[in-house]
Amino acid sequence: VMAATGNVPPATLPARGKYMMQDIQRHSDLFRLPIRMPPNFPPNTMHAQRLLCAVPPEKQEAVAAQLYSAMFVDNADMSDPRTLLDSATKAGLEVPEAELLLQRIATPEIKNQLKHNTTTCVCAGAFGCPTMVVGGRLYFGQDRIPLLLHDIGIDPGSVFRLASAHL
Numbered sequence: 001v002m003a004a005t006g007n008v009p010p011a012t013l014p015a016r017g018k019y020m021m022q023d024i025q026r027h028s029d030l031f032r033l034p035i036r037m038p039p040n041f042p043p044n045t046m047h048a049q050r051l052l053c054a055v056p057p058e059k060q061e062a063v064a065a066q067l068y069s070a071m072f073v074d075n076a077d078m079s080d081p082r083t084l085l086d087s088a089t090k091a092g093l094e095v096p097e098a099e100l101l102l103q104r105i106a107t108p109e110i111k112n113q114l115k116h117n118t119t120t121c122v123c124a125g126a127f128g129c130p131t132m133v134v135g136g137r138l139y140f141g142q143d144r145i146p147l148l149l150h151d152i153g154i155d156p157g158s159v160f161r162l163a164s165a166h167l
Contacts, residue, residue, distance in 0.1 A: 001118055005127040010043055027142055035072045043071065043078045046114075050105035051084050053113040055093075062091035 002008065011017030021037060028035040048067050055063045066087035070076040076083040081102055088098035104110050121131065125138045132148060134140045139148045146156035 001121050001131070002128055004122045007127045010165065011041065023078050029091065036073045036075055038071060038078075043096075045071070045078050047081070047084060047105055048078050048087075050110050050114050051088065051101060054101045054104045054110050055088070057095060059091060063088055063093070066091045 010020050012146075024035060024037065027033070048071075052060055052064060052067070067078075067084075069090075070083050070087050072077055076086075078084075084102055084105075085095075086096050088101060089095055093101070124133050125131075126133075126140075128140060132143060134148055134152060137151060139145070146159075149156045149159060152161070
């Protein structure tokens, strides 16, 4: 998405990168969501993205959560097939099913699906990650989550009060 839109990672500007890391840690503390930035950030996530294209839709959320944990909690190598296999099995897939999905990530079908998904994101206005589109409205960045919540009828203050009550 970033290459298609001419965007560059914010951390390529040293001052912005330092601030971004502090901001990410603040959000981690606020939402009690563990995060340790990988030392090689941004890592190559191509195979992880392809795996999510290959996973049945009803299992994508669970696999995505495990991939997040592998990358941002364990700092696992996202280009290592064992990381992908571990994430898939921790998400509830049986080893044979997960191995089959890993074989599929090299197929033209899955590669084309990821290209299609990327094109769809760019056409919707995405220029980086995280981008969320809800009800035809684009939200970019974790700091836009309160706006998204408000727009779908959830009081953002209640979410922040709940999060802060657990700090």
